[in-house]
Amino acid sequence: MNRLGAIIVGAAALFVLALPLFLKPYGIYLGSMWAVLSIAAMGLNLTLGYAGQVSLAQGAFVGIGAYTTALLMHAGVPYPIAFVAAGLVCFSVGWVLGYPALRVQHHYLAFVTLAFTALVFLVMRNEEWLTGGTYGLSGIPRPVLFGWSTNGAVSFYYFSLGVLIALAAGTWWMLRSPWGRAFVALRENPIRALSLGLDTRRYTLMAFAIGSSIGGLSGAVYAPLVQYIEPLSFALALSLNLLLMVIVGGSGYFFGPFVGALVAVLLPEWLRVIQSYYLLLYAVLVMVMMAFCPDGILGLLHRALKTMIFKRNPPQPALQPERTSR
Amino acid sequence: MATLIQLVVSGLATGAIYALMAVGFTLLWQTSQTINFAQGEFVMVPAFFILEAMYLGAPFWLAILIGIALSLLLLGLVFKFVIVDPMLKHGVLPLVISTIALSLFMKEMVKNFYSSQAQPFPSLAPPIDLHAFGAVISTQSLTVLAVAIGAVVALHILLHKTRLGRAMQATAQNPTLAQILGIPVRRMVLYTFLINAVLCAVASTLISPIYLAKFINGEPLGIAAFLAAIIGGFNQVRGAILGGFILGVLDNLSAAYLSSTYRGAFPLLILIAVIMWRPQGLLGRVEERTV
Numbered sequence: 001m002n003r004l005g006a007i008i009v010g011a012a013a014l015f016v017l018a019l020p021l022f023l024k025p026y027g028i029y030l031g032s033m034w035a036v037l038s039i040a041a042m043g044l045n046l047t048l049g050y051a052g053q054v055s056l057a058q059g060a061f062v063g064i065g066a067y068t069t070a071l072l073m074h075a076g077v078p079y080p081i082a083f084v085a086a087g088l089v090c091f092s093v094g095w096v097l098g099y100p101a102l103r104v105q106h107h108y109l110a111f112v113t114l115a116f117t118a119l120v121f122l123v124m125r126n127e128e129w130l131t132g133g134t135y136g137l138s139g140i141p142r143p144v145l146f147g148w149s150t151n152g153a154v155s156f157y158y159f160s161l162g163v164l165i166a167l168a169a170g171t172w173w174m175l176r177s178p179w180g181r182a183f184v185a186l187r188e189n190p191i192r193a194l195s196l197g198l199d200t201r202r203y204t205l206m207a208f209a210i211g212s213s214i215g216g217l218s219g220a221v222y223a224p225l226v227q228y229i230e231p232l233s234f235a236l237a238l239s240l241n242l243l244l245m246v247i248v249g250g251s252g253y254f255f256g257p258f259v260g261a262l263v264a265v266l267l268p269e270w271l272r273v274i275q276s277y278y279l280l281l282y283a284v285l286v287m288v289m290m291a292f293c294p295d296g297i298l299g300l301l302h303r304a305l306k307t308m309i310f311k312r313n314p315p316q317p318a319l320q321p322e323r324t325s326r
Numbered sequence: 327m328a329t330l331i332q333l334v335v336s337g338l339a340t341g342a343i344y345a346l347m348a349v350g351f352t353l354l355w356q357t358s359q360t361i362n363f364a365q366g367e368f369v370m371v372p373a374f375f376i377l378e379a380m381y382l383g384a385p386f387w388l389a390i391l392i393g394i395a396l397s398l399l400l401l402g403l404v405f406k407f408v409i410v411d412p413m414l415k416h417g418v419l420p421l422v423i424s425t426i427a428l429s430l431f432m433k434e435m436v437k438n439f440y441s442s443q444a445q446p447f448p449s450l451a452p453p454i455d456l457h458a459f460g461a462v463i464s465t466q467s468l469t470v471l472a473v474a475i476g477a478v479v480a481l482h483i484l485l486h487k488t489r490l491g492r493a494m495q496a497t498a499q500n501p502t503l504a505q506i507l508g509i510p511v512r513r514m515v516l517y518t519f520l521i522n523a524v525l526c527a528v529a530s531t532l533i534s535p536i537y538l539a540k541f542i543n544g545e546p547l548g549i550a551a552f553l554a555a556i557i558g559g560f561n562q563v564r565g566a567i568l569g570g571f572i573l574g575v576l577d578n579l580s581a582a583y584l585s586s587t588y589r590g591a592f593p594l595l596i597l598i599a600v601i602m603w604r605p606q607g608l609l610g611r612v613e614e615r616t617v
Contacts, residue, residue, distance in 0.1 A: 054422060100602045110361075110422070111552055112601060115594040118549060126587045236545065240426055247423050276438055283431035287424050291412045294420035 004305075009255070016161065020154045028153045029225075034265045035160040036222045039167055041245040041257030043214025046171065048243070049252035050180070051207035052187035057097070057113035058242045060120040061090045061212045063234025065219025067124065070137045070229055079143030083220045090216025094209040102204050109208070117236050124231035136230025140223050150224070160221050167214060172254065174210075183207050187252070244286055250298030259297050331461035333578045339467040340536070341554075341574020342474030346529040347547065348554035348566035349481065350522035356498035356561060357518040360410055361422050364429035365526070366548020371432055372397045372530035373447055373539035374440050386448055394527045402523035406516060429544060436541040449535035470532045477528050478567055481521070485563065494518060546590075553593050557600050559610025568609055572596075 020028050044058040065086035072082035101112035124131045131137065142150045143159070150159040174180045182203045185193040194200050223229055241264060249260025271278045293300045347369055354360040362368070375396040379389035409428060413421040451469040455462045485491035496504040497514040505511045537543055550573060558569025573593050580592040600607065 054419065100598060103601075103605060108556075108601060108605070111556055112598065114549065114552065115597050119591055119594050122588060122591050240430075243426070244423065247420075277434075279430060280434040280438065283427045283434065286427035287409065287431070290416070290420045290424040290427070291409075294413075294416045294423075 020157055025153045028157045030265055030269065032153075032157045032160045032221075032225050034261050035157075035164040036218050036225060037242070037245065037261035037264060038258045039164055039218035039221065040215050041242050041249070041261050042168065042171060043211040043218065044242050045246050045251060045254075045257045046183070046211035046214070047208050048246055049256065050175065050183040050187060051204050051211075052190075053102070053204060053208060054110040054243070055113045055208065055211070056110055056236070056239045056243065057116045057120075057212070058215045059234050059236070059238030059240075060113075060117040061094065061215030062219040062222060062238065062242075063120060063124060063229075063231075064090055064093060065216030066223040066229050066234070067131060067137070067219075068216070069220040069223045070140045071130070073140060073224075074137070079145065079224075083217065086216045086220035087213045090219075091209050091213035094212025095205065097212075098205045098208040102201055102208070113239075114236070117239050121231055121235050124234065131231070134231065136228060138228040140227045140229070142224045142227070156225060160225065163217070163221050167217060171214070175254070179203075179206075246296075247294075248286065248289065248296055250296030250300075250302075253296070253298040253302075256296055256298050263297070328460040328462075329582070331459055332463060333582050334575055335461075335463050335471075336467050337575035337578035338571060339470040339474075339574070340533075340577070341571040342471050342478075343529050343533045343570070344550045344554045344573050345567040345570025346474055346477060346525045346532075347551035348558065348570050349478065349563055350525040351551050351555050352560060352563060352566045353498075353518045354522055355555075357494070357501075357515045358410065358414070359418060361418065361425070362522075363422060363425040363548065364432060364544075365551045366544035366546070367429045367432040368397075368401050368523070368526040368544075369529045369533065369547050369551075370539075370541065370544040371401070371436065372527040373445075373534040374436055375527075376531065376534075377445055377447065377539060378440075380448075390531055393531070394524060397523045397527035397530075398520055400523075401526055402520040403516075405523075406519040410519075429548070433541050433544060440541075442541060444538040444540040447534035447539045450531070466535065470536075473528065473532060477525065481525075481563070484521075490517075550593075553597050556597060556607060557593075559607025562607070562609050565607050565609035569607070572608075 016031075019031055023031065040058055040062050043061075044055060047053050047055045047058075068086040068089050069079075069082045072085055073079060077085075097112065097116055098109065101109040125134055127133070142156055144150070145159070148155070150156045175183070182193070182198050185196070185198060186200055186203055186207075190200050193203075245260030245264045246257050247260070248263055249258065250256030267282060268278055271281065274281065289296070293303075295302070347365055350368075351362060351365050354362050372393045376386075376389045376393035379392040380386065384392060405428075409424055410421065413424055449466055449469075450473065451465045454465045456465060456468075457463075483491075485495060493504070493509045494514045494517060496507065496509055497511050498518075501511050504514070533543075533547070554569035554573045555566050556569070557572060558567065559565025573596075576592060576596065577589065581589040584592065604610075
């Protein structure tokens with residue numbers, strides 16, 4: 001299984017790297033968009049898939065990251081510093097937001113983050129002196145890194161892909177560390193985790209804050225990609241879409257968000273024929289998927305693969321049941 | 327002073343509508359752990375049932391009855407059996423996602439098959455302005471208040487004074503025990519879905535003359551219902567009612583006296599304050615954590 005997984009990931013990586021060779025600029029733009037959405041969804045997957053908390057604020061964090069980057073770059077700050085700042089700002093905001101919400105159980109984080117998203121939208125729209133109000137911020141330059149300009153579509157694609165791979169590697173490493181294992185323990189059985197001496201609240205808060213900062217970093221790539229940001233892009237709809245991406249791809253699977261983001265980018269393009277009925281169809285598909293396979297696409301594949309392997313060589317019972325007589 | 331009275335009365339009127347939505351929302355949560363993220367759309371849609379019935383020639387009162395009947399069928403029965411029931415075994419999260427998708431679905435249905443334009447909606451009472459203490463109060467606000475309070479009182483009587491209502495409360499508090507005592511738990515859960523559908527249809531009839539019937543109305547209404555439910559107390563019907571009124575009045579007052587551009591922000595700040603200091607809500611009970 002593991003080798004098969006490695007082969008699939010390797011093939012996918014090669015495909016993604018070679019993509020610009022046979023795509024038009026618009027396709028390459030979609031590829032960069034896929035990378036941005038994957039980063040944001042990956043951050044949300046930490047909160048949702050690993051720590052088991054519903055957040056409806058990931059879109060707002062993407063927005064905060066994008067505005068931070070755009071404002072700093074307009075002020076003449078070099079891109080790498082703006083990028084790091086976006087992550088730090090979102091980390092601190094996430095921490096402050098999660099602190100009260102995670103005091104209580106149930107799905108309070110969902111409601112608090114919902115309210116937060118609405119609040120962030122209001123600030124972006126109303127504080128014209130800072131954010132440009134409904135007109136947004138335009139003319140965000142694409143970064144020049146170590147003398148390498150990412151101005152072209154292809155070079156920016158590779159840039160966003162590089163950020164995606166770096167962040168994915170970082171997240172992968174974190175999830176393999178004792179820290180990441182603690183996140184999973186929280187989702188699987190919070191009370192057992194608590195009894196094993198894990199400070200559940202602190203770890204959940206950490207997972208949420210780190211997920212939020214990754215959202216902010218995706219905003220830092222989004223801003224120079226589209227070069228024009230406005231409040232409406234970061235309204236509740238984006239947060240809901242990101243949530244759907246994680247779920248559709250398979251929450252709790254490392255590569256789930258990548259698949260979910262791919263669906264979210266490609267489906268509207270493929271279904272362009274049916275135009276405005278697209279969202280209708282998407283909603284129905286999500287509902288059907290939730291009813292029959294709440295683990296998402298990767299969950300479905302995982303299950304299919306397992307039954308296939310079982311059929312080929314049915315598992316032998318490890319121990320013969322002993323005959324006991326009394 | 328006159329303006330203050332005006333603002334409070336109209337705030338109470340919208341607050342009463344929020345209360346209806348919040349009550350339905352908490353009922354679903356209590357009996358079946360359903361967090362209905364489509365509650366706002368549940369209030370947006372019945373207005374279109376009524377408009378369609380009127381378009382086909384029904385008088386307004388009959389159209390309202392048809393609207394309530396259709397809501398019972400689609401937002402009550404179909405919602406329960408097609409969406410909620412298959413999902414319950416997977417836990418809370420998939421159902422949350424599914425209701426989010428459902429809200430998208432309902433919005434797109436109205437946009438694509440009815441209209442994306444705001445539709446005028448007839449009001450229950452002729453718009454006459456009454457003068458009292460120098461304030462101008464429209465009959466519309468008073469009618470909204472009267473109908474909403476009537477609905478809430480009827481619900482209160484149903485829940486607290488009848489056998490059926492007590493059986494429903496028992497189901498909400500401890501389904502296993504209720505089952506042992508011979509209460510048909512499944513049917514009680516179904517009743518709460520039907521009550522929610524009726525409450526949504528009534529709220530829709532009351533709010534649509536004010537906000538017009540529009541496919542995007544669901545989102546702000548849904549957020550108002552969540553806020554009211556959490557501020558008042560998620561596990562108490564009277565908490566939801568209190569939350570609705572607080573929200574309506576606060577919204578009006580803050581828009582008038584503090585800042586109209588940040589109108590939506592004050593309820594959110596109250597929400598965060600409530601969660602900080604009294605997470606069970608103003609009137610809520612502390613729930614024991616279950617393993």
